[in-house]
Amino acid sequence: MIHHMLSTLLNKLWSGWGTLAGVFLIFALWQIGFEAFGSLVLPAPMEALGRLIDLVALPSGFEYILITAKRAFAGFLLASAFGISFGLIAGWSNTLSLLCKPFITVALGVPPIAWIVLALLWFGGDDGTPIFTVFISTLPLIFAGALQGVRMREKELDEMAKSFHVPLIQRFWQVQAPQIVSYLFPAWATALGLSWKVVVMAELLSSTRGIGAGLAEARVNIDTASTMAWIVIVVGLLLVIEGMLLNPVKDYVEGWKHAE
Amino acid sequence: MIHHMLSTLLNKLWSGWGTLAGVFLIFALWQIGFEAFGSLVLPAPMEALGRLIDLVALPSGFEYILITAKRAFAGFLLASAFGISFGLIAGWSNTLSLLCKPFITVALGVPPIAWIVLALLWFGGDDGTPIFTVFISTLPLIFAGALQGVRMREKELDEMAKSFHVPLIQRFWQVQAPQIVSYLFPAWATALGLSWKVVVMAELLSSTRGIGAGLAEARVNIDTASTMAWIVIVVGLLLVIEGMLLNPVKDYVEGWKHAE
Amino acid sequence: MPNETAPLLSVVPNTSVDPKPSALSVTVKDHRYHPLQQTLAPCTLELAKGEVVSIIGPSGCGKSTFLRIAAGLIEASEGKISNASKRAAILFQEHRLLPWKSLLNNISFGLQGQKLTKFQRMKKAREVAYAMGFSEDDLIKYPSELSGGMRQRGALARALAVEPDLLFLDEPFSALDIGRRRDLYRQVLHEVDQKQCSVLMVTHDVTEALALSDRVLIMAPDPGHFAKEYEVPLPRSERTRQNLMDLEAGLLADDRIASLFNMSNWEKLV
Amino acid sequence: MPNETAPLLSVVPNTSVDPKPSALSVTVKDHRYHPLQQTLAPCTLELAKGEVVSIIGPSGCGKSTFLRIAAGLIEASEGKISNASKRAAILFQEHRLLPWKSLLNNISFGLQGQKLTKFQRMKKAREVAYAMGFSEDDLIKYPSELSGGMRQRGALARALAVEPDLLFLDEPFSALDIGRRRDLYRQVLHEVDQKQCSVLMVTHDVTEALALSDRVLIMAPDPGHFAKEYEVPLPRSERTRQNLMDLEAGLLADDRIASLFNMSNWEKLV
Amino acid sequence: AAPSLSLYGPPVGPSVVLSYIANKGLLSEYTSKVDFSVYKSPDVLRAGFVSGDWKLAGTPSYVAANLSNKGLPVKMLNIMTWGMLYVLSYDGSVKSPADLAGEKIGMFFRNDMPDLVFGRVMQQNGLTEGKDYTLHYVSTPFEALQLLLSGRIKHCVLPEPAATAGMVKGKKLGKKIHRSIDLANEWASVTSGKGRFPMAGMMVHEDLLNVQPELIEGFHKACIEGTQWVKANPKEAAAVAAENIKLPAPVIAKSVPHTHLTAERAKDIQVELEQFYSILAEKNPSIIGGKLPSADFYL
Numbered sequence A, B: 001m002i003h004h005m006l007s008t009l010l011n012k013l014w015s016g017w018g019t020l021a022g023v024f025l026i027f028a029l030w031q032i033g034f035e036a037f038g039s040l041v042l043p044a045p046m047e048a049l050g051r052l053i054d055l056v057a058l059p060s061g062f063e064y065i066l067i068t069a070k071r072a073f074a075g076f077l078l079a080s081a082f083g084i085s086f087g088l089i090a091g092w093s094n095t096l097s098l099l100c101k102p103f104i105t106v107a108l109g110v111p112p113i114a115w116i117v118l119a120l121l122w123f124g125g126d127d128g129t130p131i132f133t134v135f136i137s138t139l140p141l142i143f144a145g146a147l148q149g150v151r152m153r154e155k156e157l158d159e160m161a162k163s164f165h166v167p168l169i170q171r172f173w174q175v176q177a178p179q180i181v182s183y184l185f186p187a188w189a190t191a192l193g194l195s196w197k198v199v200v201m202a203e204l205l206s207s208t209r210g211i212g213a214g215l216a217e218a219r220v221n222i223d224t225a226s227t228m229a230w231i232v233i234v235v236g237l238l239l240v241i242e243g244m245l246l247n248p249v250k251d252y253v254e255g256w257k258h259a260e
Numbered sequence C, D: 001m002p003n004e005t006a007p008l009l010s011v012v013p014n015t016s017v018d019p020k021p022s023a024l025s026v027t028v029k030d031h032r033y034h035p036l037q038q039t040l041a042p043c044t045l046e047l048a049k050g051e052v053v054s055i056i057g058p059s060g061c062g063k064s065t066f067l068r069i070a071a072g073l074i075e076a077s078e079g080k081i082s083n084a085s086k087r088a089a090i091l092f093q094e095h096r097l098l099p100w101k102s103l104l105n106n107i108s109f110g111l112q113g114q115k116l117t118k119f120q121r122m123k124k125a126r127e128v129a130y131a132m133g134f135s136e137d138d139l140i141k142y143p144s145e146l147s148g149g150m151r152q153r154g155a156l157a158r159a160l161a162v163e164p165d166l167l168f169l170d171e172p173f174s175a176l177d178i179g180r181r182r183d184l185y186r187q188v189l190h191e192v193d194q195k196q197c198s199v200l201m202v203t204h205d206v207t208e209a210l211a212l213s214d215r216v217l218i219m220a221p222d223p224g225h226f227a228k229e230y231e232v233p234l235p236r237s238e239r240t241r242q243n244l245m246d247l248e249a250g251l252l253a254d255d256r257i258a259s260l261f262n263m264s265n266w267e268k269l270v
Numbered sequence E: 001a002a003p004s005l006s007l008y009g010p011p012v013g014p015s016v017v018l019s020y021i022a023n024k025g026l027l028s029e030y031t032s033k034v035d036f037s038v039y040k041s042p043d044v045l046r047a048g049f050v051s052g053d054w055k056l057a058g059t060p061s062y063v064a065a066n067l068s069n070k071g072l073p074v075k076m077l078n079i080m081t082w083g084m085l086y087v088l089s090y091d092g093s094v095k096s097p098a099d100l101a102g103e104k105i106g107m108f109f110r111n112d113m114p115d116l117v118f119g120r121v122m123q124q125n126g127l128t129e130g131k132d133y134t135l136h137y138v139s140t141p142f143e144a145l146q147l148l149l150s151g152r153i154k155h156c157v158l159p160e161p162a163a164t165a166g167m168v169k170g171k172k173l174g175k176k177i178h179r180s181i182d183l184a185n186e187w188a189s190v191t192s193g194k195g196r197f198p199m200a201g202m203m204v205h206e207d208l209l210n211v212q213p214e215l216i217e218g219f220h221k222a223c224i225e226g227t228q229w230v231k232a233n234p235k236e237a238a239a240v241a242a243e244n245i246k247l248p249a250p251v252i253a254k255s256v257p258h259t260h261l262t263a264e265r266a267k268d269i270q271v272e273l274e275q276f277y278s279i280l281a282e283k284n285p286s287i288i289g290g291k292l293p294s295a296d297f298y299l
């Protein structure tokens, strides 16, 4: 037991180191880019980091981050709810799957620029539009993951559970869900990352507050340091979310597969 | 045999009908939207379809579609090549996975707007920038699918193949690939769809030719009918690609699972 | 060969001899997985309450298919089943434990069909697990960490835990050693004797079939049909290893059975 | 109990008796899946060329683990293996056929380790498949469409197709009927006699072990160790069903073996 | 003659002149070939100049100042328009900024120059954003126009040629839209000077300046000439420009009179430019890169 916990801890540390190494590598490449292109294309990493501290120190900077995070999560949660539900339904019923597919294709293929006006009309210029954009952009991903999970499940295990008259709900949670999750999870994690990017783009187009608005302002001012500072914030938060939220969830849901 | 082929054919037909029903439903919703918002927000579906025919009849219209398709596929194929390679490597080696992850997070989290200037510098204003944008946007998806496929494979089957001294390459293609594909496929299909959307957005910002440029033109002219006509083209092509390319591929790679 | 569907020996249902209430009655007229390949020819089975019936037959003849139809897992292309049991349980040929659940949770899994608290389920599962010879250490293992025989015992424990009144067993003891096997024979028979549980069992071990069953059905392939029905002449309590050897020898002395199993000159084992 | 690692009977390696070249020599000092749980105590095995050795023992005692170590699939926590074979093949306890390949392709799969054209591989696989009693119809079926016994035969066919000079078999016949089983016994022994193939087999069927082996190793659990080595006194050609019964009775008459298998009063089967 | 010259401009009014210069071969004295292309976003402009491929481009005046302050070797050659921002409104009674009190106005891009100009004009009329009027921000003039035409907002700030396009479209749809306020006129109240502000002009890369100074002088002369011709012949000019700008020629033609085209050397109006920059920087100093450009920025 102790040995086991120790090795888990070492694993965690090692994984932390690996990620850090990757991050440092990225900063090194950035520095090289800065030296090659000059600060009008890529500002010096240190300058951007300095700017980052300034931005976050401002009350408005911190508020922007919170607003964006709220929108990203709201859109993502909505998309998860609908995407998983529809994915499950489409997986279970072939007919409904055929009916759902074109909607997903529309969500997948229509560029956000085309949604923006509709979204502005429906939801106004505040939170609604970015949330809707995130929703519509991440929905197809989550849908596809859930659908595949349902389709690729072992039918034999369903049969077994049915033979024991295990109630439908338990059958879903204990027999199907663990299999679905192994397909859904990577899609879901990618969608979470994507939602950050999308919310920023939507804010850039439609909003007066949030990281996207900050980025839009930096762009108007051709302020590459601020631009990169905002981007570092987005990517940094994403890395934190991955490390703090996704990895533990992943370890939990996939534990049985990687038990050595 | 004959019975089997007949039932396959019936299935195909039925699936065609289902998809058509979905498409008609979308057009019905669109018509409702038109009636509710007026043609300045949503043009009448028939008007947009009429415009579509005009657009495609123009030599430039057809050329735009070809250009965009070329860019989308180029970016998508690049992303597939790199995403699958890195995904496989990261799945096989934990250390490399840790190193790769931050790069994927960067690709996932950095909004395209931030890449545009770099891409323009690296690749110029022509095909390079949209292709790069597609590449960087779809890479994380494909990577995640391939990674999960490798991680979730049955180690027992690898062991079996190794015990027979089956050469590495056959082992990969015959033992690992079929398992990986079941995870990769939905991610890959989603990425293909996404690449259309992304290429259009990139063209909108940086290009003078292609569907995105056509869309920009239509926007400048507040020509909602043309705007929707372009979008119908994008979504329509996506539906065709799904029906003609993805579904047969899917049936092929997953045949063994759904053999009844 | 496909035309040889007539039973080798005529099967006379012996309802007059055994007036016990019926637990299960299966009538398969035809079953095909592929439209052009008949897997089962007409087969009927009446299983009385508290009766143990075994099906033996060469590999791939359709035993599991018949069992799956009888258990209602798949539907025969043509046929009828009437099942009077309140609580049936099935042991599958390929264990079908849930890989993401520990052994104990796998055993208690089937109990969710019943109105029991979680605590009661766990208690029950633990009891059955101990009776199957599992140790405390084993209970927290995942199926991938169990030996072949342990998986099979786990699946049997899951089936027995629900206290079924009708038990379908598809080669339940095939991965077990002689000692464990005898323990489990006794446990299954205990269920039969105490709770009037009916058992339909598929096995390839003739001695085992003779040891446990009231009746043995012998299935022949191409397409699957019952070639012979054999009522074991001794009461269970009087069956000894030696007895059973003799019965087996008698059964295999029948030329058609011997040729079904390809057992000419069956004294030679290798 | 964990301390009872000393063999019940002393095992004397009989290299002096049999001067044949060694095919495999395994020395396990210790094996643990979990750091605090010893699965195997010290176990050694010398397998001569053309020799057939069986391991029997109660379920979960560590037979498959020992076989996996001997076959080099996993590494013992402490131990050494030297394998002089050119071409080893393994039959796994859980068949491990590739679900996305037809039976024929599964059988030919293992041949890819050899320099053969695709045509030669298919021809070879087909030959072996027919020898295992498969029909043409079966060859295009996917594993999910095969019966339990067919899967096992498929896995055995895959192993035999490579014409191994060292064969590891983990309960190779457990899902097969008595007739098929005898056919396959003969096929395996044919390989042994004709090609001097060495076999290490795990089984829970004592009769089977006695029928096929030159030597039988009896493994006891907690942790797994060889409790007894038993050299089968009769040449294979002279072994009959009756002979083997007697040998089995003799083996189980040893109290320690009987208690290992929990076989007190073993004449009673149920 | 020397190698070819590429001109770049955004798809707005002054580019009509550039397109005329390129098509009519006004620079044949200095260079064999002149082409003109439209760029879509400031990112493209920035990339073009950073990479050194672009030497001469039309751009908002503040962008040139900003880039120069960021160390890009560029100079402002001239000013080509004296402001082309308008308030369009359904309400015929809106004649001056004061009439917009209490209204919601569509505006594209926050803190960009048009926003700052409009805000300053409103402020001059004693109106504060959020208190006396509200702004509905969208990302581009075309979204603002779409909202206006669909009736979601009643007033909106638009640049040329979007404003003209809106008028034309509105007429076609039978909607009465008024060109209510010309922000250039209103600028007089801000500066107490003329009713104009130096909105956009030509930016030159120093490399080109060093290599072919005579080309630059010739180009400016062509600008003067072109501007006069375009003003005099809007229809013909529009026909030429429609190729590049991808707007219907009639719209371009109609927008010409509202574009306040000019061709003033930056050096000549340095004071006016500096004043404009200072006013923009009041609310958003970063827009010009934090400081006024040095004197040699004005050519």
Ligand SMILES: Nc1ncnc2c1ncn2[C@@H]1O[C@H](COP(=O)(O)OP(=O)(O)OP(=O)(O)O)[C@@H](O)[C@H]1O
Residues within 6 Å of the ligand: A260, C141, C144, C145, C146, C147, C148, C149, C150, C175, D033, D034, D039, D057, D058, D059, D060, D061, D062, D063, D064, D065, D066, D093, D204
């Ligand atoms: N992958 C594994 N991880 C952890 N423990 C394992 C693993 N495989 C086997 N074990 C444990 O090792 C012990 C021996 O298992 P093994 O499979 O060798 O038994 P066996 O003798 O082959 O039994 P059987 O006759 O039932 O197949 C068991 O207690 C089992 O739980």
Ligand SMILES: Nc1ncnc2c1ncn2[C@@H]1O[C@H](COP(=O)(O)OP(=O)(O)OP(=O)(O)O)[C@@H](O)[C@H]1O
Residues within 6 Å of the ligand: B260, C033, C034, C039, C057, C058, C059, C060, C061, C062, C063, C064, C065, C066, C093, C204, D141, D144, D145, D146, D147, D148, D149, D150, D175
């Ligand atoms: N799901 C399926 N799809 C198609 N064919 C199947 C399927 N399951 C079984 N079969 C075929 O039906 C026949 C009978 O199979 P079944 O599993 O009933 O045999 P069995 O008597 O149980 O054999 P065993 O003793 O080997 O388990 C076989 O030829 C098999 O290939």
Ligand SMILES: [Mg+2]
Residues within 6 Å of the ligand: C063, C064, C065, C093, C170, D147, D148, D149
């Ligand atoms: Mg079976």
Ligand SMILES: [Mg+2]
Residues within 6 Å of the ligand: C147, C148, C149, D063, D064, D065, D093, D170
């Ligand atoms: Mg085993």
